[in-house]
Amino acid sequence: MTQADLSIDRVTRSRRNVFASVRLDRLVEYRDDQAWVEHALNSSAARFVPLWRNRCLLSDTDNGQIAIYLKPGELARPDTIQPPTLLGTDGKRYFFAVSINDSQQVDVLARHPEARFLDLRVASVDMDTKHAGVLAYAKALHYWQYRHVFCGVCGSSNRLESSGHKLVCSNEECGRTSFPRIDPAIIVLVTHGDACLLGRNSNWPPKRFSTLAGFVEPGESLEDAVVREVFEEAQVRLKDIRYISSQPWPFPASSMCGFYAEAKCRDFGATDEMEELRWLTTREMEAAVSSDEVRLPPPVSIAFQLIADWYQQQCGKDLGKLARQAGSWHRRKGLK
Numbered sequence: 001m002t003q004a005d006l007s008i009d010r011v012t013r014s015r016r017n018v019f020a021s022v023r024l025d026r027l028v029e030y031r032d033d034q035a036w037v038e039h040a041l042n043s044s045a046a047r048f049v050p051l052w053r054n055r056c057l058l059s060d061t062d063n064g065q066i067a068i069y070l071k072p073g074e075l076a077r078p079d080t081i082q083p084p085t086l087l088g089t090d091g092k093r094y095f096f097a098v099s100i101n102d103s104q105q106v107d108v109l110a111r112h113p114e115a116r117f118l119d120l121r122v123a124s125v126d127m128d129t130k131h132a133g134v135l136a137y138a139k140a141l142h143y144w145q146y147r148h149v150f151c152g153v154c155g156s157s158n159r160l161e162s163s164g165h166k167l168v169c170s171n172e173e174c175g176r177t178s179f180p181r182i183d184p185a186i187i188v189l190v191t192h193g194d195a196c197l198l199g200r201n202s203n204w205p206p207k208r209f210s211t212l213a214g215f216v217e218p219g220e221s222l223e224d225a226v227v228r229e230v231f232e233e234a235q236v237r238l239k240d241i242r243y244i245s246s247q248p249w250p251f252p253a254s255s256m257c258g259f260y261a262e263a264k265c266r267d268f269g270a271t272d273e274m275e276e277l278r279w280l281t282t283r284e285m286e287a288a289v290s291s292d293e294v295r296l297p298p299p300v301s302i303a304f305q306l307i308a309d310w311y312q313q314q315c316g317k318d319l320g321k322l323a324r325q326a327g328s329w330h331r332r333k334g335l336k
């Protein structure tokens with residue numbers, strides 16, 4: 001594949017990835033302006049993204065899961081557990097993430113009987129992508145805030161500052177400041193000639209095959225992580241690596257950095273991490289997906305996007321359509 005084959009610029013490519021697909025002006029310059037934040041919180045343009053036990057409020061419609069944003073007045077003063085976290089604006093509304101307690105959750109559901117609090121990862125399989133980015137952003141901050149209630153140095157309680165984007169230790173002698181933690185991971189589609197390499201981990205759902213992936217380690221570049229992970233998972237050596245796009249992946253706190261890599265040859269070896277590895281040409285992939293012998297990763301994942309883009313470039317066909325027809329992704333009813 002040449003650069004010309006990937007004619008979409010890199011900014012646009014990343015925005016096609018679910019969870020990166022909604023852009024907000026994050027209003028970074030206002031996070032420490034308490035008067036401005038108070039004004040925005042009390043304005044009719046405020047919208048609250050409620051998070052209850054790390055779950056998001058969604059409504060199941062014929063078009064998939066739709067995010068529900070609460071309007072002012074729909075929630076009693078929303079600072080019972082944590083102060084609201086300023087997410088940003090879409091030009092019309094100011095979005096705040098709010099943590100709600102059990103009794104507030106009951107009140108919210110009474111006002112929105114059609115809605116439920118769902119795990120975003122499960123719901124996103126079947127979700128309208130328009131608001132997926134806002135929910136992913138809110139969920140990532142919520143997760144970080146709840147897991148850093150205490151200072152990691154002295155054990156005193158932390159307090160939220162900068163409208164939820166900074167934690168400061170309440171012990172003045174310590175005063176340690178911490179920022180949201182993100183764990184970078186690489187994800188890579190390895191190719192050789194007209195085939196790509198997919199692996200199967202025994203912990204995955206039945207028949208699922210996907211790209212290779214792993215966390216970046218301290219002292220390691222993204223490229224070195226690609227080389228190491230591909231060898232650890234498949235014992236394949238690479239001759240070329242290219243960055244393609246990235247995706248926020250708040251399950252719980254990753255940033256996925258997507259690559260294509262070209263293998264030196266198609267030899268691979270058994271590893272502890274993969275129970276099966278396969279080289280598939282587009283024709284073999286079409287047959288394996290159509291017959292439901294191979295199920296692809298969910299369409300919200302950058303893993304699927306990497307495979308689908310490669311497939312499109314190779315044969316001009318739409319892999320999503322094929323996977324949907326084959327039943328790779330079932331519309332999930334009765335999500336919990």
Ligand SMILES: [Zn+2]
Pocket residue numbers: 151152153154155156169170171174175176
């Ligand atoms: Zn401290």
